[in-house]
Amino acid sequence: MGVIEVEGLRKEYRRLRGGRTMAVDGLDLDVPEGGVFGFLGPNGAGKTTTIRCLLGLVRPGGGRTRLLGAEVPGRLGDVIAGVGSIVEQPALFPRFSGRRNLQILARIGGRDEAAIDRVLERVGLADRARDAVRTYSLGMKQRLGIAAALLKDPSLLILDEPANGLDPAGIVEVRELIRSLGDEGRTVFVSSHILSEVEQTADRVAIVARGKLITQGPVAEVLSAGRARGMLARVADPVAGSRALAEAGIGVAVDGEVLRIDLAPDQGERITRTLAERGLFVSELRPDEVDLETVFLELTREEGSAS
């Protein structure tokens, strides 16, 4: 059983001047327990709406949602103590101190002052805890939001774009924090449109576009799903090289000055031998590695053109 289970989730917004926008269109999602789960999609893909539906902030138009085994929104109250979350920018009272904001939340959750101290320490805000939130930088507010989410000591963390507004050092800090939370056995569900952020932290990813799931699974699987792995070779005459490989029955395409070859990386010897037999010598040969960004762009582009 997943900690987050979504089946056929739909959410439609009515526009002020008539018409409707389908924010989430039959989304399916299954997030297993433990580790970091990346929820990827371009802006407007329906990530935040999905998270709002999960947290009971938005009423879905259809579908079924379960969080930690409880139906949402009906039984959400039974499990909310185990769910920490940030939705978009952390919303806090600007005139209250960081500590006072956390104290208010801690009272709801029955947490003590020691828990507040712990989370402030963890996000590096212990020194500024008594200052008004309005004096905080965007990154500090984001960290305070994470502290608020951690205050429950949750088994599931739902973080919507947690690195938004952070400087490079802050992004690294948040990334390390997320990774460490995942390593502690918690489930961290992170939505983001910053692919590198997810690629470096997530164990599994789901990619959404236009409110629909494109693919989901372990990061390595999703990467391989985007395109068949192959090899890139550089020779002096790519056209001649392409012809030589094709005659040898090897799938190949010319991509600028390189050959994109449909052979697994362990077949490098066959490539070099075939080319060398035709007097073509390889100056560079490397696996055609696909990063998440490429997969993401290809998959979301395909989805866009299909619709």
Place this chain on the structure above:
Amino acid sequence: MIGLVRAELLRAWSRRVVRVLAVAVAISIFVSLAIATYNTSRHPNGEAYETARQACLDGQLVPASEIPRRYHGDLAAYCADRIRPEYYGASRWRWADLPDALTSGTSSIVVLLGVLLGATLAGADWTAGTMGTLLTWEPRRIRVHLVRLLVTVAVILVFTVGLQAFLIGVYRVAIAISGTTAGTPPDMGWHLVQIVARVAAVAAAFGVVAHAVATIGRSTVAALGVLFGYLIVIEGFLAGLWTAIQPRLLIRAAEVVISHQPLVGRTVVTTGPNGDAIVQSQEVLLSVTGAWVVLAAWVLVLTAAALLVFRARDVN
């Protein structure tokens, strides 16, 4: 549930507006009474009054022959009417006047504070965008709304009772400095308690109405605008245009509850056998009990509406 109540109380207490209002009103009560006390005590001019009264009795003001007929030649009665102590700065604070001061003077300000508190305690979360955060800690919206309402009512009651108690206390000091307890009815204390309780209850009712409007409109400012617009413009217009609607109006009900006097309409006058006009009865438009019912109806209807809207609408 208790945690949510504690959190809401802490949040309410942490609101600067609550503390600023409390201090500002307390200071204004203190300063205004201090100024008035000073003004009434700096001219202890019983001598001037006595001189004037004696001069009147000696016929220096008006010769005895020119006294108006209604005094039937009684110079002493004439002088008592024309030469009053208050004309000579000898007017003094009267402890017995306090009930009137509370019901007619300060009650509207206290009720207004109730409206401000109700609107701000409901609207602040929407303005700051923290309602989403709150609901990620307690997603049961009916519970959230009722607890917030309860805390709002508690804050308004504490606030308004406290302010009125402060006013009474400062007034008592003013009486001790330059006032009199002459003419004080024997049950004055109980009378004051009832007035304070009625004013606080009306302030709380108006606060709940403001809370409901702020919840529906998701804004403190919008709630205050709508509410004052309704109370001042629409109710004023309706009351002037259509007498029959008056018993259903919020302000009329509040006036009746606070004054503990029914709202009366036309005076029915008949002519007696000698042609004299006889007042037979006054049409009661709204009784005191009826006013409580009207207030309760407003509170219940608007609370239910706010609850339904809060439960159904998305929080973005």
